[in-house]
Amino acid sequence: MSERNPIIDINDLYKHFYLGFWRKKVDVLRGVNLQIYPQETFGLLGPNGAGKTTTIKTLAGLVKPGSGEVSILGSSPWNPKIRQQVGYLPEHPTVYGYLTGTEFLQLCGKFFRVPQRQLKSKIPELLDKVKLSEEAAAKQIRTYSKGMTQRLGFAQALINDPQLLLLDEPMSGLDPIGRHDVRELILTLKKEGRTILFNSHILSDVEAICDRVGIMVNGEIVVSGPIQQLQRPMDNLYQVRVQRLDKLGLTNLKRLSLRCVSTGQGQIEATFNSLEQALKAVSVIRQSGAELLELRTHYQSLEQLFVKEVKKARQEEAQ
Numbered sequence: 001m002s003e004r005n006p007i008i009d010i011n012d013l014y015k016h017f018y019l020g021f022w023r024k025k026v027d028v029l030r031g032v033n034l035q036i037y038p039q040e041t042f043g044l045l046g047p048n049g050a051g052k053t054t055t056i057k058t059l060a061g062l063v064k065p066g067s068g069e070v071s072i073l074g075s076s077p078w079n080p081k082i083r084q085q086v087g088y089l090p091e092h093p094t095v096y097g098y099l100t101g102t103e104f105l106q107l108c109g110k111f112f113r114v115p116q117r118q119l120k121s122k123i124p125e126l127l128d129k130v131k132l133s134e135e136a137a138a139k140q141i142r143t144y145s146k147g148m149t150q151r152l153g154f155a156q157a158l159i160n161d162p163q164l165l166l167l168d169e170p171m172s173g174l175d176p177i178g179r180h181d182v183r184e185l186i187l188t189l190k191k192e193g194r195t196i197l198f199n200s201h202i203l204s205d206v207e208a209i210c211d212r213v214g215i216m217v218n219g220e221i222v223v224s225g226p227i228q229q230l231q232r233p234m235d236n237l238y239q240v241r242v243q244r245l246d247k248l249g250l251t252n253l254k255r256l257s258l259r260c261v262s263t264g265q266g267q268i269e270a271t272f273n274s275l276e277q278a279l280k281a282v283s284v285i286r287q288s289g290a291e292l293l294e295l296r297t298h299y300q301s302l303e304q305l306f307v308k309e310v311k312k313a314r315q316e317e318a319q
């Protein structure tokens with residue numbers, strides 16, 4: 001497979017389910033297009049019910065496409081040989097509570113036909129990687145916290161040394177330390193050259209980890225691209241950050257700016273609608289003897305883009 005061939009290739013994917021007593025038809029995926037290339041880390045964002053899990057399950061070969069084409073590693077997700085090269089972390093991992101962590105990993109290794117001898121060295125390696133102690137791995141899973149279960153889920157997803165990882169909400173329900181560890185783990189897997197698709201609604205995690213992101217709303221990817229491209233400068237907006245500004249300086253800054261807010265620790269952040277206004281503010285700040293910390297273009301954050309796109313898609317839907 002050449003560098004140019006996508007590892008994940010979804011074209012015009014549709015999927016519907018029939019819901020409730022009246023078997024009402026609900027379109028869950030409505031023309032999804034997504035290409036992910038070798039060694040990329042792609043973050044799929046979207047509000048609840050957008051269709052993220054259904055997309056991932058289709059790639060994991062757990063949901064049959066309605067119409068459209070889905071291929072991974074150049075073949076169908078239903079191809080057993082292909083499945084051998086994929087690691088999947090479900091949104092709610094099903095683990096057998098009465099097995100110990102180690103027993104569970106042995107079982108998963110058998111599913112993937114990893115030789116017993118290899119498993120002996122592989123399991124401690126994986127436990128180390130996901131930071132689950134051997135002591136914890138010797139305990140029954142039903143005694144695990146959410147964070148421990150998630151770590152075990154990760155170890156399970158890595159048991160076959162997959163080149164493609166599908167991670168469904170790997171950070172959800174974790175405390176800040178757990179989230180930090182998972183974030184570090186994904187970065188390690190990325191460095192190892194694996195291709196990763198994960199979905200999340202925690203924007204800062206996506207921002208920190210992904211090369212590209214897509215925003216999914218109502219079963220469609222409404223915008224996607226490299227993260228730097230999506231965080232483009234907002235039309236002609238500039239920001240100045242300053243500290244130790246006196247009262248008169250503050251009054252002048254308020255007069256010149258669109259918005260002027262205190263950001264704590266004696267710092268003020270002001271936004272201007274032209275570079276000219278921002279430079280006038282810089283001279284006001286100089287005159288007042290305050291300290292100019294930064295003058296920058298105001299970038300659209302991923303959060304602003306996310307909110308904008310979700311609102312837009314919902315408005316279009318309502319019309």
Ligand SMILES: Nc1ncnc2c1ncn2[C@@H]1O[C@H](COP(=O)(O)OP(=O)(O)O)[C@@H](O)[C@H]1O
Pocket residue numbers: 017018019028046047048049050051052053054055
């Ligand atoms: N197996 C299923 N049967 C019926 N409806 C489903 C099934 N799986 C998902 N859905 C519905 O599809 C929609 C999208 O779900 P999902 O893909 O889980 O979204 P997300 O992961 O973005 O929150 C939801 O409205 C959900 O109720």
Ligand SMILES: [Mg+2]
Pocket residue numbers: 052053054091169
């Ligand atoms: Mg989901």
